[in-house]
Amino acid sequence: xxxxxxxxxxxxxxxxxxxxxxxxxxxxxxxxxxxxxxxxxxxxxxxxxxxxxxxxxxxxxxxxxxxxxxxxxxxxxxxxxxxxxxxxxxxxxxxxxxxxxxxxxxxxxxxxxxxxxxxxxxxxxxxxxxxxxxxxxxxxxxxxxxxxxxxxxxxxxxxxxxxxxxxxxxxxxxxxxxxxxxxxxxxxxxxxxxxxxxxxxxxxxxxxxxxxxxxxxxxxxxxxxxxxxxxxxxxxxxxxxxxxxx
Numbered sequence: 001x002x003x004x005x006x007x008x009x010x011x012x013x014x015x016x017x018x019x020x021x022x023x024x025x026x027x028x029x030x031x032x033x034x035x036x037x038x039x040x041x042x043x044x045x046x047x048x049x050x051x052x053x054x055x056x057x058x059x060x061x062x063x064x065x066x067x068x069x070x071x072x073x074x075x076x077x078x079x080x081x082x083x084x085x086x087x088x089x090x091x092x093x094x095x096x097x098x099x100x101x102x103x104x105x106x107x108x109x110x111x112x113x114x115x116x117x118x119x120x121x122x123x124x125x126x127x128x129x130x131x132x133x134x135x136x137x138x139x140x141x142x143x144x145x146x147x148x149x150x151x152x153x154x155x156x157x158x159x160x161x162x163x164x165x166x167x168x169x170x171x172x173x174x175x176x177x178x179x180x181x182x183x184x185x186x187x188x189x190x191x192x193x194x195x196x197x198x199x200x201x202x203x204x205x206x207x208x209x210x211x212x213x214x215x216x217x218x219x220x221x222x223x224x225x226x227x228x229x230x231x232x233x234x235x236x237x238x239x240x241x242x243x244x245x246x
Contacts, residue, residue: 038068046101055073057072057098059097060092063090069088071083071088095110096110
């Protein structure tokens with residue numbers, strides 16, 4: 001943006017300096033008369049330029065008292081910008097820019113309106129430049145603030161992710177413990193089922209043995225009863241025999 005503004009200002013300056021060839025004959029004659037009026041002051045003009053260390057100077061005769069006014073500068077625009085407003089207050093409509101003696105260039109007529117326009121442009125460009133600088137600083141500050149916010153969000157996100165990772169690790173440990181407890185519970189249930197089946201089998205076997213024992217006791221009781229009856233019959237028979245013998 002700054003480069004564009006400078007190029008625009010340079011283009012306006014070049015146009016203003018080159019346009020003198022298109023001025024009307026009357027104005028050209030007036031310019032020639034002013035240059036002739038300045039000719040006797042050429043030595044003073046070159047002394048002023050040499051002392052200033054610049055490439056040239058805007059020169060004109062003050063409209064009030066005819067005194068020589070020299071405004072040193074490297075270009076007509078630079079000379080106008082460097083000068084004091086009081087020194088150029090009574091400048092004519094066309095001012096001559098004289099180059100330093102070692103510069104092989106003819107004096108250049110420049111309109112004061114062009115120089116004033118250049119000054120306004122320079123002021124405008126300076127203002128725009130300042131606004132651009134402020135905008136750049138604001139953008140840089142906003143970028144820094146945004147980066148700070150992003151860093152803060154990134155840190156908070158990382159903390160949240162770390163917390164989630166720890167929670168997942170704890171959950172995995174808990175699930176592993178639950179799985180281990182489930183496996184142990186399954187083994188205990190299997191062992192309990194086996195023990196119950198064994199107890200049931202033992203109970204069934206005990207029941208069968210009890211039934212067998214009861215059957216054996218019944219058979220033994222019946223056998224004893226039969227034997228006792230037979231013994232009683234025999235005893236009765238023996239007693240009868242004894243009674244008969246008497």
